[in-house]
Amino acid sequence: MNPNPPFLSVQNVVKRYQQHTALSGVSFDIPQGSIFGLLGPNGAGKTTLIRIINQIIGPDEGQILLNGKPLTPADTRRIGYLPEERGLYKKMKIGEQALYLARLRGLSAADARKEVKYWFEKFEIQSWWNKKVEELSKGMQQKVQFVCTVLHKPELIILDEPFSGFDPINADLLKREILFLREQGATIIFSTHRMESVEELCERIALINQSKVVLEGNTREIKRQYSTNTFLLRYEGTLPALSAGFELLDSKQQVDGSQEARIQIGSGGANELLQEVIGSVRIHALEEQIPNFNEIFIRTVKAPMS
Numbered sequence: 001m002n003p004n005p006p007f008l009s010v011q012n013v014v015k016r017y018q019q020h021t022a023l024s025g026v027s028f029d030i031p032q033g034s035i036f037g038l039l040g041p042n043g044a045g046k047t048t049l050i051r052i053i054n055q056i057i058g059p060d061e062g063q064i065l066l067n068g069k070p071l072t073p074a075d076t077r078r079i080g081y082l083p084e085e086r087g088l089y090k091k092m093k094i095g096e097q098a099l100y101l102a103r104l105r106g107l108s109a110a111d112a113r114k115e116v117k118y119w120f121e122k123f124e125i126q127s128w129w130n131k132k133v134e135e136l137s138k139g140m141q142q143k144v145q146f147v148c149t150v151l152h153k154p155e156l157i158i159l160d161e162p163f164s165g166f167d168p169i170n171a172d173l174l175k176r177e178i179l180f181l182r183e184q185g186a187t188i189i190f191s192t193h194r195m196e197s198v199e200e201l202c203e204r205i206a207l208i209n210q211s212k213v214v215l216e217g218n219t220r221e222i223k224r225q226y227s228t229n230t231f232l233l234r235y236e237g238t239l240p241a242l243s244a245g246f247e248l249l250d251s252k253q254q255v256d257g258s259q260e261a262r263i264q265i266g267s268g269g270a271n272e273l274l275q276e277v278i279g280s281v282r283i284h285a286l287e288e289q290i291p292n293f294n295e296i297f298i299r300t301v302k303a304p305m306s
Contacts, residue, residue, distance in 0.1 A: 006029035006030060006031060006032075006065070006068075007030055007031060007032035007033070007034075007066070007067060007155075007156070007187045008029070008030040008053070008064065008065070008066055008156060008187065008189075009029045009030075009064065009065040009068075010026055010027055010028050010029075010030075010049070010053075010062075010064050011027055011062050011063050011064070011065065012025050012026070012027050012061065012062035012063075013025070013026045013027070013049065013052065013059045013061070013062035013063070013064065014026075014059060014060050014061035014062055015045075015048050015049075015052065015057070015059050015060055016060050021211050022045045022048040022211055023045045023048055023049060023052075023059070023208075023211050024211040024212050025062070025212065026045070026049060026062070026208065026211075026212065026213050027062075027213065028206045028213060028216050030187060030189065030204070031187075031203075031204070032185075032187055033182060033185055033186070033187060034182070034187060034188070034203050034204060035178065035179075035182055035188045035190055035201050035202050035203055036187070036188065036189050036190065036202060036203070036204050036205065036206070037190050037191075037192070037198045037201075037202035037204070037205035037206070037219070038050070038189050038190065038191040038205070038206055038208070039191070039192070039193075039198065039205055039206070039207045039208070039297065040207055040208035040209055040301075041209060041301055044208045044209050044210065044211070045208050045211045046191055046208055047084070047160070049208070050081075050158055050160060050189070050191065052064065053071070053079070053156075053158065053189075054076065054079060054081050054158070055071060055073060055075075055076055066078070066156070077105055077106045077152070077154075078154055078155045078156060079154050079155075079156045079157075079158065080149040080150050080152065080154035080156070080157045080158070081149060081157075081158045081160075082145055082146060082149040082157075082158065082159045082160060082162055083160050084160040084161045084164070084191075086141060086142070086145050087145070088133045088141060088144060088145055088148075089133060090132065090133045090134040091132055091133075091134065092132065092133065093129070093130050093131065093132055094125075094128045094129055094130070094131050094132070094133065094136075094144055095116065095120075095128075095129035095130065097133070097144075097148070098116045098119075098120075098144065098147060098148055098151065099112050099113060099116055101148045101151075102115060102116060102148075102151050102152055105151075105152035105154075106152065107151075107152055112151075115151040115152070115153075116147070116151060118151075119147040119150070119151050120147070123143050123147060123173075125140075125143060125144070125147075128140070128144070137165075138164075138165035139165045139166050139167060139170055141165070142162075142164065142165045142166060142170075143170065146162065146174060146177070150177075150181060150186075154186065155185075155186060155187065156186070156187050156188075156189070157181060157186050157187070157188045157189070158188075158189045158191070159178070159188065159189065159190050159191065159192075160191045160192075161191065161192055161193070162174060162178075162190070162192070163192070163194060163197060175197070175200065175201065178190070178201060179201070190202060195292065195293040195294040195297055196292075196293075196294075198219070198293050199219070199292060199293050202219055203218065203219060204216075204217060204218055204219060205217070205219055205222070205293075207297065207300055207301075209300070209301050214300055214301075214303075215296075215300050219293070222296065223290050223291065223292075223293070223296070224290070226291045226295075226296050226299070227288070227290050227291065228264060228289070228291075229264060229265045229266075229288075230249065230262055230263070230264045230265075230288070230289040231262070231263050231264075231265065231270060231273060231286055231287065231288050231289065232260065232261075232262055232285075232286070232287050232288075232289055233260070233261045233262075233263055233273070233277070233283070233285075233286050234254075234258055234259070234260050234283070234284040234285040234286075235258065235259050235260075235261070235277070235281040235282060235283050235284055236257075236258050236259065236281060236282040236284070237259075237280060237281035237282055238280065238281065239251065239259065239261060239277060239280065239281060240276070240277060240280040240281075242263070242276060242277075243276065244266075245265065245266045245267045245268060245272075246263055246264070246265055246266070246273065246276060247263065247264045247266065248261060248262075248263055249261075249262040249263065249264055250262050258284060259281075262289065270286060270288070273286070274286065
């Protein structure tokens with residue numbers, strides 16, 4: 001059960017292009033003030049859904065509610081969108097471009113200059129003010145595009161592959177800013193193929209495959225759902241023969257001479273496994289092997305569609 005009411009509700013959205021169905025009855029809710037992962041392989045329908053939320057195109061069926069009300073053209077000013085394909089004007093100076101885009105989002109001239117100055121100082125890009133976009137590296141352009149996405153203080157922020165082109169230092173900077181914006185009350189849709197970022201940032205996800213939502217929910221609960229009750233045991237000594245309810249999947253010796261075994265538990269839990277082996281070996285560590293989201297993504301996408 002979600003602790004927060006839905007800020008954005010996608011309800012049975014369908015979108016067709018001639019003989020191709022891009023979205024087929026897609027539904028999910030995004031709680032207010034959360035980071036929501038929108039995932040799926042290329043061609044699954046994610047970009048189509050993002051365009052519908054941004055009202056670039058409309059659905060053939062279904063609707064999207066923002067704070068319980070159908071989206072209207074006026075709501076676009078409440079949204080910040082960072083597209084995967086960047087949309088900056090290559091010949092325009094960075095400072096002028098940021099001010100122009102802020103005015104398009106409804107800020108007054110004074111407020112636009114104030115917000116642009118704040119974000120340029122925060123990202124330490126004041127010296128880029130008179131540079132043209134084409135003079136910047138891909139990562140530098142990405143910084144500018146992110147600033148232009150958030151400077152009008154949108155309530156809903158949609159980030160499509162936001163870490164593209166970033167080195168680890170700037171990726172960490174952007175991650176901190178995403179978390180900061182969430183703390184300030186923004187609701188964030190995060191679309192990416194970087195599953196490690198999903199694990200670090202997202203509280204809930206929806207995985208779209210072949211136009212349908214095939215997995216949706218709380219990230220922690222989803223990982224638990226895909227658990228195989230397998231444990232990694234590191235120890236010294238000779239592992240005893242395991243009784244019924246425990247299956248030794250594999251074992252190997254480590255460089256330091258210790259042993260490592262993967263054991264699946266059919267019933268019971270970690271305490272029962274410890275009781276099974278503790279009199280025979282010296283235990284170094286015991287940890288459950290919970291699948292990461294990269295494994296879950298691959299398993300779900302490769303599973304036969306019903």
